[in-house]
Amino acid sequence: MRFLVNPNRFNNFSDIIIKPLTIIAGIFIITGLIFSLYLSPDDYQQGSTVRIMYIHVPSAWLSLMTYLIMTIYSIAALAFRTPFGFIINTAVAPIGAVFTLICIISGSLWGKPMWGTWWVWDARLTSVAVLFLVYLIIIFINLSFENRVVREKIAAIFILVGFVNLPIIKFSVDWWNTLHQPATISKLSKPSIDPSMMTPLIIMTFAFIFIGILVAILRVKTEIHNRKHNI
Amino acid sequence: MTLRFQRLLIILISIIMILGAVLLILYNARENISYFYTPSELLESNIDKNKQVRIGGFVEKNTFIKVSAGSFKFRITDNIKSIDVTYNGILPDLFREGQGAVIEGNMIGQNSFKANNIFAKHDENYMPASIKDDLENKGYWNKNYK
Numbered sequence: 001m002r003f004l005v006n007p008n009r010f011n012n013f014s015d016i017i018i019k020p021l022t023i024i025a026g027i028f029i030i031t032g033l034i035f036s037l038y039l040s041p042d043d044y045q046q047g048s049t050v051r052i053m054y055i056h057v058p059s060a061w062l063s064l065m066t067y068l069i070m071t072i073y074s075i076a077a078l079a080f081r082t083p084f085g086f087i088i089n090t091a092v093a094p095i096g097a098v099f100t101l102i103c104i105i106s107g108s109l110w111g112k113p114m115w116g117t118w119w120v121w122d123a124r125l126t127s128v129a130v131l132f133l134v135y136l137i138i139i140f141i142n143l144s145f146e147n148r149v150v151r152e153k154i155a156a157i158f159i160l161v162g163f164v165n166l167p168i169i170k171f172s173v174d175w176w177n178t179l180h181q182p183a184t185i186s187k188l189s190k191p192s193i194d195p196s197m198m199t200p201l202i203i204m205t206f207a208f209i210f211i212g213i214l215v216a217i218l219r220v221k222t223e224i225h226n227r228k229h230n231i
Numbered sequence: 232m233t234l235r236f237q238r239l240l241i242i243l244i245s246i247i248m249i250l251g252a253v254l255l256i257l258y259n260a261r262e263n264i265s266y267f268y269t270p271s272e273l274l275e276s277n278i279d280k281n282k283q284v285r286i287g288g289f290v291e292k293n294t295f296i297k298v299s300a301g302s303f304k305f306r307i308t309d310n311i312k313s314i315d316v317t318y319n320g321i322l323p324d325l326f327r328e329g330q331g332a333v334i335e336g337n338m339i340g341q342n343s344f345k346a347n348n349i350f351a352k353h354d355e356n357y358m359p360a361s362i363k364d365d366l367e368n369k370g371y372w373n374k375n376y377k
Contacts, residue, residue, distance in 0.1 A: 042359065075239070079236075114353060116321075164249050168253070175264075176261060178266050179266055181355045193356070194357060197358075
């Protein structure tokens, strides 16, 4: 598992897995789209509109997962002085921002026909909008400051501060009245979704994970290269 | 204790303290963060009746009346208290009796409400349409699913 902390090992390991991972990601996205667009049933209330879920929910999960990874790497980088954490932070912040944006756009396209509004300022929607702003600020910090050592430390500390938002997003639908629905799939109880709709959701989630990892590998490799050559 | 674990400890304590501070703020602001009141919360609280508020609840069964095209009357309930609502405008697709809804507007009297905006609220249950028909045909359809 040294490839998770050592840039050279990461390069070697990613060279091995990038081709099989591309193929697997392709298979997952194709089967996932076939399942979500053709093989899954219409919802009893929402009809065909429910298919937006197969984009909306995976991107929401991935936006949180990306932030969690950045948090763990920030702690490791600051406490144990492993510079690889800073590389990861710089590389994956835009990926998380894009997933958040996909989540917000697909959600508002879903909200218009179902709720009757593109956007409301309820706790869930607002906290996700804040997550998007946090991602943007991280990207801007990484683009500012001439001095790399200063810049990456500030970014890592800001990531830790922004981590506070994650439990707020997760529990916003339980703590406050929101227009957004409560969680359909939670660890503690049986999911309130039919297996025929759960299948495309899970396939699409894995497809998103693999695509996210692929883009992350390319961006991390570029970042390692840039740092080696002081670009 | 080595230096790196000192740093780790400082980071973890800082995260916990920031979390605590933010949660305290949110806990004390919870009434303003909630997107809507339930009918009983609104009736029991001493909120300024002329202020624009949102009520969330269920559209009570057998209360929905179409007065004219684009003009509707119904009662919104949380199974404890209910409020009469009048509304002029377009209803969202999901809006129907027994369905969750959030309405925006203001009180016009003791127990009636004039809505300016209506949003449909759906719950966390997802089910294929065919299974619902199946359940209904066999008489197993539980109204709580809605």
